[in-house]
Structures are given as structure tokens and as C-alpha cells.
Amino acid sequence: MDGTVRTDDHALMGAALEQAALALAAGIFPVGAVLAAPDGRVLGRAHKTMASNHLDHAEINLFRSVFVSPYDHQRSDGLTLYTTLEPCIMCFGTLLHLPIARLVYAMPDAYGGCASSRMVPSPPRHAAHTVEIIAGIRQDEAQALFRQFLDTTDERYWTSGGAAHFQAAVRGD
Numbered sequence: 001m002d003g004t005v006r007t008d009d010h011a012l013m014g015a016a017l018e019q020a021a022l023a024l025a026a027g028i029f030p031v032g033a034v035l036a037a038p039d040g041r042v043l044g045r046a047h048k049t050m051a052s053n054h055l056d057h058a059e060i061n062l063f064r065s066v067f068v069s070p071y072d073h074q075r076s077d078g079l080t081l082y083t084t085l086e087p088c089i090m091c092f093g094t095l096l097h098l099p100i101a102r103l104v105y106a107m108p109d110a111y112g113g114c115a116s117s118r119m120v121p122s123p124p125r126h127a128a129h130t131v132e133i134i135a136g137i138r139q140d141e142a143q144a145l146f147r148q149f150l151d152t153t154d155e156r157y158w159t160s161g162g163a164a165h166f167q168a169a170v171r172g173d
Contacts (some may be wrong), residue, residue, distance in 0.1 A: 002114045003134035008040045009104050016082040019047040020145050030145040031060040031085045035066055038078040059091035084142040086113030096129055104134045106142035111166035148169045
């Protein structure tokens with residue numbers, strides 16, 4: 001992915017990693033997300049909350065908390081989303097509807113990530129919305145959280161070999 005790493009990207013990814021650790025402590029797939037203003041001010045933080053609800057991804061929980069609650073921030077473009085795992089199609093599609101100009105993620109998701117996907121041609125509504133993407137910020141730390149999850153989970157999906165591409169990437173196979 002092409003993008004310019006900013007001085008605060010590592011610290012803000014650290015905040016996303018803290019959120020992922022909260023999910024892991026609850027036995028949930030450890031994805032954390034943070035939304036920051038152009039000046040680095042954190043607008044919201046969230047993590048995946050339920051193993052059984054397919055909509056409660058960290059990014060969607062974050063978007064709900066920032067944009068659905070009384071949204072008192074000035075409508076500003078140039079927001080940055082930090083997430084510990086490359087967003088899926090649902091989360092990336094939602095991102096395109098929001099004033100997010102940058103996506104910074106820690107670990108690529110060979111199984112379900114779609115930040116590297118491009119709709120060609122883009123639908124007219126999204127043709128002018130470009131998102132700068134930076135991958136691999138603090139990837140080793142995110143990978144360690146996912147490895148710990150895979151080593152300790154008793155969820156049948158994971159223990160029966162689900163998402164084999166993802167598991168192989170996490171384990172370095």
C-alpha cells in the first residue's frame with residue numbers, strides 16, 4: 001500500500017492494539033480500532049465485542065460510537081482510521097461513506113481483508129473519495145495478539161481450521 005507514515009501513526013496504532021487486547025481478554029477475536037482527527041486527537045475507540053454477532057466488528061462499533069451518537073465534532077475530512085487488522089468488505093464499504101481519508105492497519109488479512117481491493121470503475125458516489133492506505137504499522141504486535149487468540153480459543157470455527165489462510169499468516173506458515 002502506498003502512503004506516508006506520520007509521526008503519530010505508531011502511537012495511535014498502540015491505542016488500537018490496547019483495544020484489541022481488551023477483546024482478547026474477553027475471549028473475543030482481537031481487533032481494535034481508533035478514529036483520529038487530522039491533528040491526532042482521538043475521536044473514538046472500540047474493539048470487536050461479540051463472537052456471535054457478525055456485525056459487531058471493531059470498526060463498525062467505532063463508527064456507531066462516533067457518528068451515531070450525538071456527533072458534536074465539526075464535520076471534517078481527513079480523519080484516520082487505525083485498525084489492527086485489514087478491514088473486511090463491510091467495514092471498508094462503511095469507511096467509504098464517512099469522512100475518512102486515511103486507513104492505517106497493522107496486519108494484512110489474506111482471508112477476508114479487502115483494503116487492497118479496488119472497484120473498477122468505482123460507483124460515481126465513491127469515484128472522488130480516495131483513501132490513503134498504510135499497512136504493516138506494528139504488525140508484529142497485532143500478529144502476537146492473533147496468535148494468542150488462536151492458541152487459546154475454544155470456538156469451533158477456529159479449532160476446526162476455519163480461515164486457514166488467516167491462521168497460516170498468523171502462525172507464519
